[in-house]
Amino acid sequence: MPAVDTSPSSRTYASHRVRQRRRILESAEKLFDERGIDRVTMADITLAAGIRASTTYEYFSNKDEIVWAILGDLFTSSAVGAAQAMETGNTALAKIAALLEFMAGELANEPAKVRFVAQFDAMYSRHWPVERLLSLEAKVSPRGFQAFSALIRDGIAEGSLRPDLDPDLTMHAVINAVIGAQRRLASLGSRVESEYGKPIDALFRETIRIILLGLRAPEPIRATQKPKRSQPKKKRPS
Amino acid sequence: MPAVDTSPSSRTYASHRVRQRRRILESAEKLFDERGIDRVTMADITLAAGIRASTTYEYFSNKDEIVWAILGDLFTSSAVGAAQAMETGNTALAKIAALLEFMAGELANEPAKVRFVAQFDAMYSRHWPVERLLSLEAKVSPRGFQAFSALIRDGIAEGSLRPDLDPDLTMHAVINAVIGAQRRLASLGSRVESEYGKPIDALFRETIRIILLGLRAPEPIRATQKPKRSQPKKKRPS
Amino acid sequence: MPAVDTSPSSRTYASHRVRQRRRILESAEKLFDERGIDRVTMADITLAAGIRASTTYEYFSNKDEIVWAILGDLFTSSAVGAAQAMETGNTALAKIAALLEFMAGELANEPAKVRFVAQFDAMYSRHWPVERLLSLEAKVSPRGFQAFSALIRDGIAEGSLRPDLDPDLTMHAVINAVIGAQRRLASLGSRVESEYGKPIDALFRETIRIILLGLRAPEPIRATQKPKRSQPKKKRPS
Amino acid sequence: MPAVDTSPSSRTYASHRVRQRRRILESAEKLFDERGIDRVTMADITLAAGIRASTTYEYFSNKDEIVWAILGDLFTSSAVGAAQAMETGNTALAKIAALLEFMAGELANEPAKVRFVAQFDAMYSRHWPVERLLSLEAKVSPRGFQAFSALIRDGIAEGSLRPDLDPDLTMHAVINAVIGAQRRLASLGSRVESEYGKPIDALFRETIRIILLGLRAPEPIRATQKPKRSQPKKKRPS
DNA sequence: AATGAATGAGACTTCATTCAT
DNA sequence: GATGAATGAAGTCTCATTCAT
Numbered sequence: 001m002p003a004v005d006t007s008p009s010s011r012t013y014a015s016h017r018v019r020q021r022r023r024i025l026e027s028a029e030k031l032f033d034e035r036g037i038d039r040v041t042m043a044d045i046t047l048a049a050g051i052r053a054s055t056t057y058e059y060f061s062n063k064d065e066i067v068w069a070i071l072g073d074l075f076t077s078s079a080v081g082a083a084q085a086m087e088t089g090n091t092a093l094a095k096i097a098a099l100l101e102f103m104a105g106e107l108a109n110e111p112a113k114v115r116f117v118a119q120f121d122a123m124y125s126r127h128w129p130v131e132r133l134l135s136l137e138a139k140v141s142p143r144g145f146q147a148f149s150a151l152i153r154d155g156i157a158e159g160s161l162r163p164d165l166d167p168d169l170t171m172h173a174v175i176n177a178v179i180g181a182q183r184r185l186a187s188l189g190s191r192v193e194s195e196y197g198k199p200i201d202a203l204f205r206e207t208i209r210i211i212l213l214g215l216r217a218p219e220p221i222r223a224t225q226k227p228k229r230s231q232p233k234k235k236r237p238s
Numbered sequence: 239m240p241a242v243d244t245s246p247s248s249r250t251y252a253s254h255r256v257r258q259r260r261r262i263l264e265s266a267e268k269l270f271d272e273r274g275i276d277r278v279t280m281a282d283i284t285l286a287a288g289i290r291a292s293t294t295y296e297y298f299s300n301k302d303e304i305v306w307a308i309l310g311d312l313f314t315s316s317a318v319g320a321a322q323a324m325e326t327g328n329t330a331l332a333k334i335a336a337l338l339e340f341m342a343g344e345l346a347n348e349p350a351k352v353r354f355v356a357q358f359d360a361m362y363s364r365h366w367p368v369e370r371l372l373s374l375e376a377k378v379s380p381r382g383f384q385a386f387s388a389l390i391r392d393g394i395a396e397g398s399l400r401p402d403l404d405p406d407l408t409m410h411a412v413i414n415a416v417i418g419a420q421r422r423l424a425s426l427g428s429r430v431e432s433e434y435g436k437p438i439d440a441l442f443r444e445t446i447r448i449i450l451l452g453l454r455a456p457e458p459i460r461a462t463q464k465p466k467r468s469q470p471k472k473k474r475p476s
Numbered sequence: 477m478p479a480v481d482t483s484p485s486s487r488t489y490a491s492h493r494v495r496q497r498r499r500i501l502e503s504a505e506k507l508f509d510e511r512g513i514d515r516v517t518m519a520d521i522t523l524a525a526g527i528r529a530s531t532t533y534e535y536f537s538n539k540d541e542i543v544w545a546i547l548g549d550l551f552t553s554s555a556v557g558a559a560q561a562m563e564t565g566n567t568a569l570a571k572i573a574a575l576l577e578f579m580a581g582e583l584a585n586e587p588a589k590v591r592f593v594a595q596f597d598a599m600y601s602r603h604w605p606v607e608r609l610l611s612l613e614a615k616v617s618p619r620g621f622q623a624f625s626a627l628i629r630d631g632i633a634e635g636s637l638r639p640d641l642d643p644d645l646t647m648h649a650v651i652n653a654v655i656g657a658q659r660r661l662a663s664l665g666s667r668v669e670s671e672y673g674k675p676i677d678a679l680f681r682e683t684i685r686i687i688l689l690g691l692r693a694p695e696p697i698r699a700t701q702k703p704k705r706s707q708p709k710k711k712r713p714s
Numbered sequence: 715m716p717a718v719d720t721s722p723s724s725r726t727y728a729s730h731r732v733r734q735r736r737r738i739l740e741s742a743e744k745l746f747d748e749r750g751i752d753r754v755t756m757a758d759i760t761l762a763a764g765i766r767a768s769t770t771y772e773y774f775s776n777k778d779e780i781v782w783a784i785l786g787d788l789f790t791s792s793a794v795g796a797a798q799a800m801e802t803g804n805t806a807l808a809k810i811a812a813l814l815e816f817m818a819g820e821l822a823n824e825p826a827k828v829r830f831v832a833q834f835d836a837m838y839s840r841h842w843p844v845e846r847l848l849s850l851e852a853k854v855s856p857r858g859f860q861a862f863s864a865l866i867r868d869g870i871a872e873g874s875l876r877p878d879l880d881p882d883l884t885m886h887a888v889i890n891a892v893i894g895a896q897r898r899l900a901s902l903g904s905r906v907e908s909e910y911g912k913p914i915d916a917l918f919r920e921t922i923r924i925i926l927l928g929l930r931a932p933e934p935i936r937a938t939q940k941p942k943r944s945q946p947k948k949k950r951p952s
Numbered sequence: 953a954a955t956g957a958a959t960g961a962g963a964c965t966t967c968a969t970t971c972a973t
Numbered sequence: 974g975a976t977g978a979a980t981g982a983a984g985t986c987t988c989a990t991t992c993a994t
Contacts, residue, residue: 036361038276052976122360122425123274172434173444180418187360196410206411214452251956290959512837514752528955598836598901599750648910649920656894663836672886682887690928766980
């Protein structure tokens with residue numbers, strides 16, 4: 001991407017195309033969230049974008065391409081954010097905490113995006129061409145999930161994580177659970193508060209806290225000393 | 239399938255009706271899982287059930303009714319199973335463990351059912367009449383979620399759960415996370431193994447283990463003794 | 477019709493059949509009026525009659541037969557009433573007045589019946605087998621419309637009707653106009669009052685009055701002078 | 715039809731659209747007349763118009779819209795014609811005569827249009843949204859029916875109409891009767907001649923003649939003698 | 953006599969997509 | 974590059990009617 005004259009110079013064909021494309025994607029994303037992907041028609045999308053249905057085909061060859069494009073954007077920004085978040089931690093536990101915290105942020109700030117991926121997972125992930133999904137994920141987290149095993153191993157070695165964790169299993173399980181929780185909360189939306197009586201964010205952060213408690217090494221140091229006072233001081237990790 | 243006309247007294251209109259209804263629901267459930275609810279047509283369902291499209295309307299007034307009927311059955315059997323499971327535990331922690339274990343069983347034995355509910359949550363729960371959902375849930379768990387708060391309180395009192403848990407929050411967070419994890423694994427299906435390299439069941443049980451570790455009171459006994467030997471003995475809860 | 481045990485003895489098959497048949501016809505007539513003949517389904521009719529759709533076919537071989545049956549009843553009772561009414565008059569003018577008055581009564585007392593025939597005229601009379609219609613009408617007014625010509629001739633002779641009327645045309649024109657007016661008022665129903673600001677009955681009687689004024693021989697009193705030359709000169713207005 | 719692409723500037727999208735729309739309406743009108751509104755399907759209409767069923771929905775969002783469009787056209791052209799006709803008369807009686815004559819012309823020249831409105835009145839006017847009907851009528855005859863009262867009053871004042879007419883009632887009654895007669899004759903169509911033995915036009919004109927005779931002031935000329943006592947005595951016949 | 957069940961035939965409508973302008 | 978028009982293919986649902994019980 002060598003300085004595509006994105007925003008500034010705007011009289012070019014190229015920049016116009018980019019803008020139109022973005023408008024279509026934004027309309028689509030909004031509608032997909034409001035009504036569900038399968039309940040949105042091409043006409044809905046394009047009208048909301050202020051163009052005519054047939055024009056859309058100048059930008060996307062069909063509806064699926066729109067879904068893929070949105071998905072790609074979402075994956076990318078998620079992956080970038082997650083990677084950045086993990087850089088902030090010192091210990092393995094802190095890295096994991098930062099990752100989960102990043103996901104809490106996504107849920108709080110961009111629930112629509114989370115819902116979109118939730119839809120995709122539930123409805124399409126099993127039916128759409130696997131190769132394409134894989135290539136999307138590969139682009140996003142190049143080294144795949146191998147890094148996770150190393151992370152757990154590091155944490156055990158440095159003493160921030162429980163020693164009895166399975167390096168090849170734990171992190172996948174944690175990620176899956178947290179993503180699952182995040183998407184479920186996003187999907188239920190306002191129904192969460194009306195049914196559970198608690199704000200979404202509080203629920204999600206409690207989930208994170210419990211999971212981190214489950215990962216953390218059980219008081220390795222303090223064990224030799226007076227364990228009594230230990231808990232009261234404890235604050236939510238993260 | 240030797241005895242064809244099983245079920246209640248056959249040959250009656252009523253029993254025939256029940257059987258036909260069941261056939262339709264089974265066909266529908268299978269197809270919904272295979273293709274996604276919105277990608278299944280009434281004609282698909284009825285042909286799979288061995289009847290003609292118009293006949294279906296003698297049993298269900300429209301497609302949504304079929305979805306609701308399946309959903310109702312699923313909710314009911316889940317709720318019954320969950321309640322039974324929880325009766326087996328002595329401590330609060332054991333009850334919770336039994337509940338989560340029940341969900342692991344669902345995932346392992348009836349992934350299609352789990353996937354169906356996952357679809358519903360992601361696609362329809364926000365768009366379908368709320369009242370109906372609520373009445374369904376009310377029928378299923380009459381006392382709603384109040385019991386959860388009491389459970390946590392009991393656990394703290396009896397010493398099986400961490401004392402710093404929030405009785406009104408924790409259990410909701412746990413349930414949400416575990417349901418989220420369960421449904422996500424069910425939705426991803428075989429992709430889990432090909433991407434994570436681990437069987438679904440192992441991942442889910444690891445999730446359960448970590449969460450229970452996070453809930454459990456931190457080694458109240460060990461504090462007075464030699465902590466060294468403690469972990470080796472530890473077994474997965476459940 | 478040799479004393480068919482219609483109402484009294486009611487345990488017979490025959491009487492049961494007659495009652496069921498009547499219930500079907502009554503339900504149908506009501507619904508036809510409420511929704512329009514083509515908008516009523518067999519299921520509607522039979523459910524309203526408290527029987528099941530398939531049972532209807534024990535009484536009427538199809539929907540059209542129901543329409544014909546209702547139509548036949550209506551024609552018959554109208555024809556009988558009209559004939560009776562006309563017997564009351566002494567002069568031709570009085571007979572005609574009595575006939576029109578009878579139609580005012582129908583409109584006031586049985587608007588639903590009038591509307592039904594209006595529907596039939598507008599929608600079906602041109603499309604349904606003509607022979608059947610004719611045979612229905614023949615049964616109803618055996619001598620057809622020939623009697624009308626004689627009536628006008630009598631009226632002219634006796635001096636109650638204008639001498640310049642065309643015996644073979646006038647009465648048909650009058651009947652057509654009055655039936656047209658009657659059915660239109662019945663069809664418009666409550667819209668008449670809200671648009672014209674006058675009750676249906678008042679409008680219809682004014683119509684009758686004007687027509688009778690148009691038919692009546694002009695000023696029998698004036699006969700004191702020279703009546704001979706007056707009418708011959710008259711020409712059609714307009 | 716030499717010049718095919720008549721109408722406004724052809725070749726434009728707009729003009730094409732107008733032409734297509736007209737073709738659809740013409741096909742529909744024809745079929746509605748031939749078979750009855752409810753017996754005509756969208757497919758019938760579109761095929762008759764030389765397009766495909768789905769194309770119709772580019773022009774009318776459903777069948778009802780087609781009916782309304784036709785109705786609107788018919789109302790408008792009728793109202794315009796009626797207004798023009800009434801301008802030709804000098805006296806009130808002449809105006810009324812001109813109006814009725816205009817309706818005779820409609821019946822003779824455009825029976826299909828008359829039949830369409832007859833159908834609508836009988837079948838739909840009571841069931842379709844009243845507001846829409848009213849707005850249609852309002853557009854057509856802005857001053858509504860108030861003008862009619864004035865007309866009768868004028869006629870009485872100038873001596874062309876009977877002095878004992880009710881200004882607020884008579885004209886409504888006349889219009890209703892004549893419309894009723896007109897539509898009935900149109901609806902019965904060829905059955906009129908075969909049953910009554912008289913051509914439609916003759917019957918309708920006889921109706922007009924009688925009504926006008928009923929409205930006209932009785933023999934103003936004969937006033938050469940003693941006119942004073944004649945009218946006051948007159949009472950409603952019947 | 954009554955009716956539950958079944959269904960063929962179709963009606964209306966939607967929508968992604970193509971194509972000529 | 975944009976778009977009006979057109980449409981095939983499908984989908985949901987309705988209903989008069991038949992038939993076995």
